[in-house]
Amino acid sequence: MPLPLFALMLCVFSVGSAELVIAGILPTIAHDTGVSLADAGLLVTAYAVGVVIGGPVITLATSRMPRKPLILGLMGLFVAGNVLAALAPGYSVLMAARVISALTHCTLFAVCIVVASSLVPPGKEASAVSKVAVGLNLATVLGVPLGVLVDQHFGWRATFWGVVALSAAAALLVALFLPRDAVPVTAAAVDELRVLGNRRVQLAVVITVVAMAAVFTAYTFLAPLLTDVAGFDKSTVTWLMLVFGIGSLLGNLLGGRLADRALMPALTGILAVLAVALLALAVAAPSRWACVALMFVFGVAYFAVMPGLQARILTSVAGGTPTLAVSVNISAFNIGIAGGAWFGGGLLDLDLGLRVVVAAGAALAGLAALVALGELVRDRRAGAAPVAEEKETVAA
Template identity: 45%
Template sequence: MPLALLALAISAFGIGTTEFVIMGLLPEVAGDFAVSIPTAGLLISGYALGVVVGAPVLTVLGAKVPRKRMLLMLMGLFIAGNLISALAPAFGLLLAGRVVAAFAHGAFFGIGSVVAADLVAPQKRAGAIALMFTGLTAANVLGVPMGTLLGQHFGWRSTFYVVAALGVIALAGIAALVPARPRDEDARLGRELAAFRNPQVWLAMTTTVLGFGAIFAAFTYIAPMMTEVTGFADTSVPWLLVLFGVGLFAGNLLGGRFADRALMRSLYVILAVLAVLLFLFTFTAHSRFGVLITLPLIGVFGFATVPPLQKRVMDQAPGAPTLASAGNIAAFNLGNALAAWLGGVVISAGFGYTAPNWVGALLAAAALGVALFAGALERRTARASRVVVARMPEAAVPAAR
């Protein structure tokens, strides 16, 4: 494994911790600022929307900047956002700090995915992307539970101080391990945007929005669901997050492995199983034993979507991998924001804390439908191309090839 992948994974660990740790601290934050749980959930959807805006904007603005320097600048922005969150005297400023940190998130993973893919052979690209995202899944196994535990005992602000410190460590890792390479002389905004004329790019991003959003519909409100519905104590929440994080970790690695072998078939299976699991979670959330079985499986199949979804959009935009990659990171977080909002809507409507689970199941099923349509369209286009080549005059065939 190239050491640069380790640096990217360390950075992903810090970013993943700040993104997900707030879910285990929603009750503490809501109580401190005297707001409802759905209102506190805006810290999740607001972060996600910050990624949606920041990913393409900062990627375009940094198109002429060498990738290593851009990664360092983004990590500096991430540190600043977490310090703002830690010091925020009001809910609005906490939300603003989350958005600042989120601006760094999307562009970092977008550029980082391209850097990771360029470090290995073409047939190992999904695996390299998965290794970078291992830091994100490790954050769910270690960073999020420990951050939740820290916040419960020493106040939620202490968590953001520690996350800022993680950002400093990540900054040092990038500076020391990521190779410095010249900027892309061929980078042009028009060239990057031209890739989005391919309908498959948009279909891939739509699959990302719906498929990854499915997980967040349930995961956003996991803390109140586990305490109010299942009956776990508040102190059990960090360990349940560890269980979920172990599933994410395994799913990310498996998703990368299978995506390198059969990307679309893997995606069909993963999304179908995820839809079933989320539907079942509506019922198993009432049982402690059911939660211990279902929760890690949702983690496995939920995060197994990440490598194939990220590689799919990069494959469909070979002339503009950086912007397409960042755009798909934005799509991941648009799904997060949509799902967090929908989960809050059904809870506020009185359907209870398990209602976001069936919302997630519907989103996963919709993602499967889009993926199946994209696959059918791709096969039809490939068949049409073969027919055109077959009908060409014999002398023109070699040139067409």
Template identity: 45%
Template sequence: MPLALYALTVGAFGIGVTEFVIMGLLLQVSGDLGVSVPAAGMLITAYALGVFVGAPVLTLATRRLPRKSTLLMLMGIFTIGNLACALAPTYEALMAARLVTALAHGTFFGVGSVLAAQLVAPDKRASAIALMFSGLTLATLAGVPLGAWIGLAFGWRSTFLAVTVIGGLALAALVIFVPRDKVKEDLAPLAEELAVLRRPQVLLALLTTVFGFGSVFAVISYIQPMLVDLAGFSKAAVSPILLVFGGGLFIGNIAGGKLADRWPVGALLGTVAALAVSLGLMTFAVHSQFWAVVFTGLLGLTAFATVAPLQIRVLEQAGGAGQGLASSLNIAAFNLGNALGAGLGGYVIDHGPGLEALPMTGAFLTLAGLGVAAASLAVGRRPAAIAA
């Protein structure tokens, strides 16, 4: 694989740490800033909404810039935003800083996915995208547990300072390894790019992502209180358990990419169905320490096995001039799903049956995504059947 792909992976690692590390710090943040756990969970929802808004807006705003310049600018915003998080004096200031940081997220992965797919042969595109997204899995495997430990030992602000340093390192990797555009590409008219939004299959693919992946955040956003209050673990045990989750993410991400290279449709349906099953069964595991750990890892595996199939589905349905925008919109869709899941999870905790109902809530969300995917495939086959 080209070295530029590994530079993108480093950038994905930095972004992944800042997105996911807050999950291991909810109790510390809520205690320090004097807010409830669901209110602290809104920092996850707000970040996801920031990605949802920032992805299409910044993609269109930077469409005339070289890809390398765009990636460097985005990583700069990300790094400054994390420094602001570390220095935030109030809950409101932290919320604002998280929003600023989130603006760079969607466009980075959108531009990066298109670049990754173009750097390799057509039959390796899903694996190239999976390699870039492995930065997220490595962030969860190593960065998030370490960040949670730093937050427990030295305070949550120290975690965000550490992420700021990671952002600087990622910026350096992008400068060194990502080549500048050798040939200036002909820029398609804006109307041609926006036309992708009128394609029903693209919209159905995006909706599949929202529901199919949103379930993950209904659970993982509140994994610390679930492990502490339901399974009976100490706060110090959460960081090692997050290593298990990260290991599952890593394996699932690579497996999903390889499956999507060979059987894109089968991988899409199979991975989303597997995620629904793992969430449903997790409902019965959360009160057992052993099974809670097992299903935390299984959740990571099945969750990130869906990423490459979902992203490839959108790219295939977009095609041509609309791929860059569609790719960013799918990252936005992932994060709209994250916001939906985290917000729904907070509602279930505050106004519903509580923490133990979160996995089943997520399972129903995933089943909705599976239904949308099946409908999309049925609609796609209809013209072929009519033509025959």
């Protein structure tokens, strides 16, 4: 991986690890700060709200800033937020620190994606996005377990200090290796806002929300499905989640390559595979071997869809003013995640069972695939297929 892309990937890894690790260290935080586990859980909620609401606002406010200084500034603020978390004397300060960190999340991810796509030849944008997004895979597979391990041996403050060190290293690599003129700033804030009126942008965001809701309707309740329905021991669930994580890593790289070759056909097909995988998991959940195989396929399909969702904005929709649109799409990921978890929990409250919850996730994935298929048909009818597809046709 080229050093500039590696530096951006490490930024995403740092921020992704900080976002996700909090769930694994909540019991320790609750004990040390003297709050209930439910109140400690609000640290997760506050972070998500900061991402969804603050992200697009900050992206718009910084639309005219040069990209490299902006990334360094955001990483500096992120480091400051985590230093404050590590030093927090109590729950209230820790909550404020989490909100400060969250405010950088959306804009940082969006700028890293846009800059990464500018560092590669036209038609390779999705692969560049997938390489940067590997940071999220590594945050899930490596960052979170390491953060929990540090918490177990040295306390939750040490986990935040680890995030600080990793983030500072990522910022140093950006300073050293990212070209200063990466993605020249040409768009005014009004141009970024105008893009959001584009029908394709709006439908791309809809696909993202529905796809992520599909994933997290099922993913949120995977652990009880594996223990209560498939009959696995609780100790085995960790290893099964590792299988899911390995699948997600492979899916991310595969999804980037497929999207580069034919964006909307790939995106539509992967969403269809996701729907089939979730439906099969709902049906075959009592079979342990089937669960293991389908956990892997679920992980592959989940992360294979992510490069295409962002590349739709970058290459086919937003043209020269993509940063705000990408930021809004990242907020859409979080809206879908929250909505999926809420929807799945609502189904459980109706006593419909865990297998029905997973099947509902499959139905949402099928709906996302249908919307993507409609966009694919509309593109071809209008003679406006994505750039990557047109290049493949010319090359053939």
